[in-house]
Amino acid sequence: MIVEIIIATILGLFTGSFLNVVIYRLPLSICTDATIDLINPKRSFCPVCKQKLSALELVPIFSYLAQKGKCKHCGTTISWQYLIIEAMTALISALIVFMFGITTESGFYLLLAWLLIPLFVIDLKEQLLPDVLTLSLMWIGFIYQMQFGDLQNGVIGAMVGYLLLWSLYWFFKIMRKKEAIGYGDFKLLAALGAWIGWQAIPQLLLGASVLGLIFFVVSRTKKDQAFAFGPFLIIGFLFVKLFTLSSLL
Ligand SMILES: [Zn+2]
Known part of the structure; x- marks a missing residue:
């Protein structure tokens, strides 16, 4: 059980990192910038100096610990939002696996959560679904x-x-x-x-x-x-x- 929950937490961390990309890029690609979509550019970048992020920086929890919440290149403070979304995604994913185990049903609930989180945040920020x-x-x-x-x-x-x-x-x-x-x-x-x-x-x-x-x-x-x-x-x-x-x- 403990192992299952740890796996779910790690999966949730990586998904949360991806959801941050979705939350940042999807409204941009819809409303303003045709050059940005979910896969282009491949690497995430700092919203201020546009410097591409290294693999470790992609996971906000690591970059927060290593860089004290600042962009390594321009020193801009990274928004707490990234960290919160990543932590929430990990927490919710772990909770779902804790309640339903590794089953088809929890697979559905994970997908449900991973779609509801970006919908919630994007609508809150951009009034867009x-x-x-x-x-x-x-x-x-x-x-x-x-x-x-x-x-x-x-x-x-x-x-x-x-x-x-x-x-x-x-x-x-x-x-x-x-x-x-x-x-x-x-x-x-x-x-x-x-x-x-x-x-x-x-x-x-x-x-x-x-x-x-x-x-x-x-x-x-x-x-x-x-x-x-x-x-x-x-x-x-x-x-x-x-x-x-x-x-x-
Ligand atoms: Zn920067």
């Missing part, structure tokens, strides 16, 4: 349902998730002439619906809306200021998923 992540999440959700749930449930979940937010979008657009939610949110809820089935969507949306509302009030977001809804959908999903899992145990 890239299709490549939401759609992958949906297809993997269908395969998961085939194995461990009910495919029909998942397909209806995806449809209900998409159509609910789609109708809400048009309602606001026609009635208030405002775009309250984005197309990315429809696809995200479709993907999450695929994973939990249509019956759980009301709870998910209720949780997400309550959290979103609390955040809206506490953070004093201005009325017309856009804020990302994706992270709230993801937290709502986790509540529902963890609740169903714990009631099964």
Whole structure:
């Protein structure tokens, strides 16, 4: 068991390092810079001096220990975000293997976590939910349902998730002439619906809306200021998923 968890932690560290690349590069490749994508340039670089990183520097935990959180070439402080994402990915991966062992089921949950982490952070930072992540999440959700749930449930979940937010979008657009939610949110809820089935969507949306509302009030977001809804959908999903899992145990 200990060995399995150590393997999961190491795997999580490397995946977390890759997720940092996804989080940094995917929005750039979509919005601004056509020369950057997930595989080009091959090596990660310092965002400030563009100096390519050595193999050891690629893993933020090592570079933090060795270089005290600064770029070796230009001395720019490396954002804590890289370290947090890497550590979180390792922790969550270890937790999944601790709960489900090395099984097909934990394989699905690892993929789920590794897609939700970049979606959460990219939406929070850029208010963007890239299709490549939401759609992958949906297809993997269908395969998961085939194995461990009910495919029909998942397909209806995806449809209900998409159509609910789609109708809400048009309602606001026609009635208030405002775009309250984005197309990315429809696809995200479709993907999450695929994973939990249509019956759980009301709870998910209720949780997400309550959290979103609390955040809206506490953070004093201005009325017309856009804020990302994706992270709230993801937290709502986790509540529902963890609740169903714990009631099964
Ligand atoms: Zn630098």
